[in-house]
Amino acid sequence: MKCEELLAMLNEYVDGTVDPTVCAEFEEHMAGCNPCQVVVDNIRQTITLYKDGQPYTMPVKFRAHLHEVLRQKWREKHPVTTGDEEKSEHQP
């Protein structure tokens, strides 16, 4: 395996979806090629860093507003079944 071929299969290797035979070749290449090994490590660390990065939390005030807007819109769309469903079912 050449470095270029390794690069083309990097996604599958990092995601663990590479075919086992190819995986063995991939690892054999890395054992003899330090730069490729480091690139693979770097890629994994990059993904980890973004994945575990700063979580963005929706502001509480906006959440309340969002749900109010959605309820309003829902009532426009479902004039009969909103609010107390039991009651509305008994309406004439």
Place this chain on the structure above:
Amino acid sequence: MPDSVDTEITDAELVRRAKAGELEAFETLTSRHEQRVFALAMRMLRQEHDAEDVTQQTFLSVLENLESFRGEASFSTWVLRIAAHAALKIIRKRKGLPTVYLEETTEPDGYDSVPHPEYIADWSRSPDQLAAQNEVRRLLDEALTRLDEKHRLIFLLRDVEGLSVRETAEALELSEANVKVRLLRARLQLREELTRVLGDPGKQLPRSHHRHE
């Protein structure tokens, strides 16, 4: 909060109930997915007000189009697809570009054109240690912003939101092959930028030009 709806109920079941007119089911669906939508929008737009707009547009659109959701993709993929398009619309508008959907790439699709790693070095610290530093967070944000929006969306959906390649392709209406090649470019570009700052200069290695076999 619609606490009375069991947290074990699947999205598919909640969708069915919401279609049948249960507001509580719709609110539970919203509560389950709103943080993810907001976070994706924040990472795409880096502006709270715009991210709120995207979140609201997304769930209004979900409400409006729920009837036509047939469940071919999972509900969460469908929601993220709507959010991705809403975020792209804002980006295009910011740039003064017409709002078009993500097109299949016109750039070379093959792996031959993927840029090779240039700066190769072990990082001086572990991701755990790095994540806690404000300047590292800023670096992550900046590196992400330098990706063009298509690559950024693919990276965010696949690697941050944890969608599969197939789901990412579905969400963005791209082919899986296209997603794969763009994901590789995104990962390599981010690696390059981060390693130039976070890499240990003492451990820098030459570019691997050598060939085996």
